[in-house]
Amino acid sequence: MTTMDRANRLTALLAERELDALLVTNLVNVRWLTGFTGSNGLALVNADPAHPQRLFLTDFRYLTQSAEQLDAGWRREIAPEILPAAAKALNAGDGVTLRLGFDDASLSVKDHGTLAGRLAEGVELVAAGGVVEQLRLVKDAGELGKIRAAAKLADAALTEVLGRGLVGRTERDVALDLEVTMRKAGAEAASFAPIVAAGEHSALPHAVPRDVAIPAGTLVTIDWGAQLDGYASDCTRTYATGELDPRDREIYEVVLRAQEISLAAVRAGAGGREVDAVAREIITAAGHGEHFGHGLGHGVGAEVHEGPRLSQRSDSTLATGQVVTVEPGVYVPGAVGVRIEDLAVVTDDGCEVLTGLPKHLQTIA
Ligand code: ZN
Ligand code: ZN
Numbered sequence: 001m002t003t004m005d006r007a008n009r010l011t012a013l014l015a016e017r018e019l020d021a022l023l024v025t026n027l028v029n030v031r032w033l034t035g036f037t038g039s040n041g042l043a044l045v046n047a048d049p050a051h052p053q054r055l056f057l058t059d060f061r062y063l064t065q066s067a068e069q070l071d072a073g074w075r076r077e078i079a080p081e082i083l084p085a086a087a088k089a090l091n092a093g094d095g096v097t098l099r100l101g102f103d104d105a106s107l108s109v110k111d112h113g114t115l116a117g118r119l120a121e122g123v124e125l126v127a128a129g130g131v132v133e134q135l136r137l138v139k140d141a142g143e144l145g146k147i148r149a150a151a152k153l154a155d156a157a158l159t160e161v162l163g164r165g166l167v168g169r170t171e172r173d174v175a176l177d178l179e180v181t182m183r184k185a186g187a188e189a190a191s192f193a194p195i196v197a198a199g200e201h202s203a204l205p206h207a208v209p210r211d212v213a214i215p216a217g218t219l220v221t222i223d224w225g226a227q228l229d230g231y232a233s234d235c236t237r238t239y240a241t242g243e244l245d246p247r248d249r250e251i252y253e254v255v256l257r258a259q260e261i262s263l264a265a266v267r268a269g270a271g272g273r274e275v276d277a278v279a280r281e282i283i284t285a286a287g288h289g290e291h292f293g294h295g296l297g298h299g300v301g302a303e304v305h306e307g308p309r310l311s312q313r314s315d316s317t318l319a320t321g322q323v324v325t326v327e328p329g330v331y332v333p334g335a336v337g338v339r340i341e342d343l344a345v346v347t348d349d350g351c352e353v354l355t356g357l358p359k360h361l362q363t364i365a
Helices: 003-016 027-034 060-069 082-088 109-118 131-136 141-162 171-184 199-203 246-263 272-285
Strands: 021-024 041-046 054-058 075-078 098-102 123-127 195-198 219-224 226-228 235-240 297-299 306-310 323-326 329-332 336-339 342-347 350-353
Touching: 003 021, 003 027, 003 041, 003 131, 021 027, 021 131, 027 041, 027 131, 041 082, 054 060, 054 082, 060 075, 082 109, 109 123, 131 306, 141 171, 141 219, 141 226, 141 235, 141 342, 171 195, 171 219, 195 199, 199 219, 199 329, 199 336, 219 336, 235 246, 235 336, 246 272, 246 323, 246 329, 246 336, 246 342, 272 306, 306 323
Parallel strands: 021 098, 054 075, 098 123
Antiparallel strands: 021 041, 041 054, 195 219, 219 235, 297 306, 297 323, 323 342, 329 336, 342 350
16 A cells, blocks of 8 residues: 555545544654654645645655655655644635644644644644554555564564573573564564563563573563564563473463463454453453453554554454454462463454464473
8 A cells, every 4th residue: 555545545534533634743653654764754634635735744854865755646845843834834714714633642732832823823723643543453465564574573583582591591681682683683673672571570561671590490471572664563472491380380371271262252343352351251260360450462563552452441343454462461479470472463254373483381491
């Protein structure tokens, strides 16, 4: 899908939302919409399909880069201050109100003030966060190819890092090794700072790797992903580092069962709350309901955390082409934690799992 196709879909959505134009300032959305990857840029798109306005603004530093990255359908302007320049491009006409949507989840109060102070009479600012995000929910074939490639790179990187062993290395060393291995394999970055957490530290769902050596005979949770070509991957595996306490093995089996059965419930038409409930029921029945305090999963794409949500509070209905994680966990404070996470593309009658690593309990010494 070209960036002009995306702009045209956005135009159609603006009419539905009763907006006359949308100012796109969140840089992830700007990149998705225009292809521009720089650190300062915005896009202005109107709602009139008969007279499409496709304005892109950046500053002098990105003169050459933006010319290379933008489709010819975008009118490109270079300005020292892009928000006032965007304000100048809008005119309401006599006695007419023009409803200009802005992203209230990303535009700062300061920038909102700058913008409001420069708008022509009759142009009204309307909070309209999440419009581009709504279009980003379903991925096209090109996007799916990029997410698949990111997942494959991340799988290969972990396999390589595990080959160097876990026991005796610090959590921090393993996390850094994983990050460097992904970068060397071509990733733009890790999609987030990798989590490596052993023993009782793994009971923290978002543990920060410590300068502490990983002992034998415990569980180690590793949560990581690669950012490749503008798209993220996300995966978690938990490994044994030797003979386990039966309690740890039992928790692992509960999480694995919850993960496999809830993953099998992912398909177009299923509710985010409904799929979450499948995993939650299994974990609750095993006596660990209160140890599973987060949602089952989230969407992944240009951002590692995006819609739709799989959780107790989700009102999402899954659709073909969405990419979601399925990641139940059990965290027993002061004792141990297990999380198993796969990345999957929603299809009409199920899902395509993008994670290629095995899930049965493996021992890595
Ligand atoms: Zn993750
Ligand atoms: Zn995740």
